[in-house]
Amino acid sequence: MQHTELKVGELARRTGLSIRALHHYDEIGLLKPSAHTASGHRLYTAADIARLSHILSLKQLGFSLEEISETLGRADFSALRVVELRLQRAREQLAEQRQLCDRLDSLARQLRAAEPVSADDFLQTIEAMTMFEKYYTPEQLKELEARRQAMGDENIKQVEAEWPRLIASMREQMEQGADPASEPVRALATRWRELVRAFTGGNPGIEKSLQTLHQQEPQVAQRQGRDPKLMEYVGRAMACLDAPK
Amino acid sequence: MQHTELKVGELARRTGLSIRALHHYDEIGLLKPSAHTASGHRLYTAADIARLSHILSLKQLGFSLEEISETLGRADFSALRVVELRLQRAREQLAEQRQLCDRLDSLARQLRAAEPVSADDFLQTIEAMTMFEKYYTPEQLKELEARRQAMGDENIKQVEAEWPRLIASMREQMEQGADPASEPVRALATRWRELVRAFTGGNPGIEKSLQTLHQQEPQVAQRQGRDPKLMEYVGRAMACLDAPK
DNA sequence: CCTTGAACCTCACGCGACGTGAGGTTGTAC
DNA sequence: GTACAACCTCACGTCGCGTGAGGTTCAAGG
Numbered sequence: 240m241q242h243t244e245l246k247v248g249e250l251a252r253r254t255g256l257s258i259r260a261l262h263h264y265d266e267i268g269l270l271k272p273s274a275h276t277a278s279g280h281r282l283y284t285a286a287d288i289a290r291l292s293h294i295l296s297l298k299q300l301g302f303s304l305e306e307i308s309e310t311l312g313r314a315d316f317s318a319l320r321v322v323e324l325r326l327q328r329a330r331e332q333l334a335e336q337r338q339l340c341d342r343l344d345s346l347a348r349q350l351r352a353a354e355p356v357s358a359d360d361f362l363q364t365i366e367a368m369t370m371f372e373k374y375y376t377p378e379q380l381k382e383l384e385a386r387r388q389a390m391g392d393e394n395i396k397q398v399e400a401e402w403p404r405l406i407a408s409m410r411e412q413m414e415q416g417a418d419p420a421s422e423p424v425r426a427l428a429t430r431w432r433e434l435v436r437a438f439t440g441g442n443p444g445i446e447k448s449l450q451t452l453h454q455q456e457p458q459v460a461q462r463q464g465r466d467p468k469l470m471e472y473v474g475r476a477m478a479c480l481d482a483p484k
Numbered sequence: 485m486q487h488t489e490l491k492v493g494e495l496a497r498r499t500g501l502s503i504r505a506l507h508h509y510d511e512i513g514l515l516k517p518s519a520h521t522a523s524g525h526r527l528y529t530a531a532d533i534a535r536l537s538h539i540l541s542l543k544q545l546g547f548s549l550e551e552i553s554e555t556l557g558r559a560d561f562s563a564l565r566v567v568e569l570r571l572q573r574a575r576e577q578l579a580e581q582r583q584l585c586d587r588l589d590s591l592a593r594q595l596r597a598a599e600p601v602s603a604d605d606f607l608q609t610i611e612a613m614t615m616f617e618k619y620y621t622p623e624q625l626k627e628l629e630a631r632r633q634a635m636g637d638e639n640i641k642q643v644e645a646e647w648p649r650l651i652a653s654m655r656e657q658m659e660q661g662a663d664p665a666s667e668p669v670r671a672l673a674t675r676w677r678e679l680v681r682a683f684t685g686g687n688p689g690i691e692k693s694l695q696t697l698h699q700q701e702p703q704v705a706q707r708q709g710r711d712p713k714l715m716e717y718v719g720r721a722m723a724c725l726d727a728p729k
Numbered sequence: 730c731c732t733t734g735a736a737c738c739t740c741a742c743g744c745g746a747c748g749t750g751a752g753g754t755t756g757t758a759c
Numbered sequence: 760g761t762a763c764a765a766c767c768t769c770a771c772g773t774c775g776c777g778t779g780a781g782g783t784t785c786a787a788g789g
Contacts, residue, residue: 248765258766263747278755280766296610300591301584304746319595326588333585336578339546343571346545350564361563365541493736503737508776523784525737549775 244274244282254291269308270294300325342368345384352392363462370459374452379445386440398434405430406464413472420479428476489519489527499536514553515539545570587613590629597640619697624690631685643679650675651709658717665724673721 251258264270265281270291274282283291290311297307302325310321349364371380387395405427412424419428439445453460457467496503509515510526515536519527528536535556542552547570555566594609616625632640650672657669664673684690698705698715705715 246766257747259747259749262768267746276755276766278767280755292611296614299614300588300610319592322588322592322595326585326592329581329585329588333578333581336574336581340571340574340578343545343567343574347564347567347571350567362538362541365545366537369541369544491737502776504776504778507739512775521737521784523738525784 243285245288247281247283250283250288250291254295256295264291264294264304267304267308269304301329342372348392352396367459370452370456374448374455375445376448379442379448382440382442382445383438386438390437398437402434403464405434406469409473409476410464410469413469419472419476424476425480428473428480431473432477432480488530490533492526492528495528495533495536499540501540509536509539509549512549512553514549546574587617615697615701619693619700620690621693624687624693627685627687627690628683631683635682643682647679648709650679651714654718654721655709655714658714664717664721669721670725673718673725676718677722677725 245253247258247261250256251261261270261281265272270287272281272287273284276282293311294307297310298304300322302310346364346368350361371383375383390398409424409427409431412421412427417424435449439449453470460466460470490498492503492506495501496506506515506526510517515532517526517532518529521527538556539552542555543549545567547555591609591613616628620628635643654669654672654676657666657672662669680694684694705711710718
């Protein structure tokens with residue numbers, strides 16, 4: 240007698256599947272053992288095992304159990320078409336995974352660069368990223384990323400530390416009613432413009448996207464202390480810079 | 485009065501979430517609206533909306549709803565650690581996705597190259613791929629792929645068509661009891677070795693892996709008609725080739 | 730005041746691929 | 760006879776909602 244028929248435990252051990260999984264395949268009709276002992280124990284024949292190996296192959300390719308059932312059921316299926324469809328799905332998922340990794344990686348670097356990571360900072364950073372992805376094109380994001388790399392973490396930290404001071408100074412001038420054309424304000428406005436340029440790199444597309452972002456989402460600027468009134472004051476100061484003394 | 489409180493429908497419309505999703509967040513305690521009308525309608529305050537925006541941000545990063553709950557619950561969490569853990573998971577998933585895409589792509593190319601795609605051919609191809617991935621290292625697989633590219637689809641088709649003929653001829657000799665050292669067998673054995681060389685490229689690592697595969701999985705060779713007896717005969721013929729006439 | 734239709738409410742089942750018990754039977758070795 | 764492993768069949772839990780069913784409330788028009 241051939242001792243070829245296997246019981247579930249044996250088959251599970253050999254395939255690495257769980258017994259429950261094999262039971263499940265039986266339940267849904269994907270792999271019903273061809274034989275049973277008198278007492279109801281499952282007996283898998285060589286043919287069953289062959290079918291299982293097919294099932295595992297298709298599973299590896301990411302097909303659902305239902306798809307596998309259908310595929311194995313019909314003999315007339317177009318293998319190429321099936322695989323190409325699956326490939327398309329896999330490519331889409333791959334792109335999403337890549338995006339997710341990029342986002343996380345970028346976030347992690349930001350967090351490493353800026354030490355003080357309160358819960359609020361964290362969430363703000365994420366939201367800033369979301370905004371970025373919403374308002375900048377992928378090419379623009381690449382350019383921004385490249386510029387960040389070129390600047391290095393320390394420079395970025397310095398600039399990020401400088402912004403609040405600059406904003407505070409500017410606000411002080413405004414609240415004291417200083418003339419936007421006055422010398423101290425001109426100096427601050429010049430530095431302001433430099434910092435913005437350092438960010439945009441002078442790329443007009445990025446400048447435009449930045450403008451759109453500020454128009455559509457005023458709360459972003461506001462959270463940094465740049466409320467509409469201040470921004471208007473800065474705008475006037477900028478205009479004075481361009482105009483001759 | 486501020487009209488700031490939103491009902492579910494409004495909030496759903498603005499966030500792009502479904503009403504059911506918001507109900508779900510309420511059910512699991514992730515986002516419970518701070519207020520209700522006398523009749524029980526949900527009213528989301530500005531604070532609720534802020535929390536929701538945090539939730540959506542973390543969701544974008546691939547956190548589960550439970551993880552989001554925990555993260556938002558504690559104020560002392562280490563943002564960097566959380567993100568790095570998530571990044572690690574994402575990277576692993578990315579690698580898997582990439583592998584899956586490679587497999588599917590390779591399979592699709594094989595199918596496009598070899599026209600006759602019966603269900604059986606298809607499954608055999610998949611299983612061959614599975615075996616390959618099991619017995620060859622990634623570097624070896626790259627080399628094999630490169631060699632395939634270099635050969636071109638037509639050459640591969642020719643070789644794949646030649647193998648069954650070669651195997652059949654060899655079997656004929658064996659069954660007729662021909663001496664492994666005889667001239668016709670020498671010719672067949674020479675061609676056999678050439679075809680194997682075309683595959684392995686003479687790379688000893690690949691030759692070794694191929695041997696291991698044949699030892700561990702005799703049914704692979706058997707399916708192509710190369711049963712142990714035949715293989716032994718071939719082995720003797722090879723030995724005669726190396727030995728002087 | 731009444732009606733209509735949109736928007737809201739609360740159950741409660743469904744998916745996909747099993748994991749994880751609970752509680753009982755069978756097979757095998759001593 | 761008695762352990763103990765391996766098997767059996769329910770049946771609920773997972774995760775993030777979708778999708779009804781069946782009922783109430785709201786806002787506007789007649």
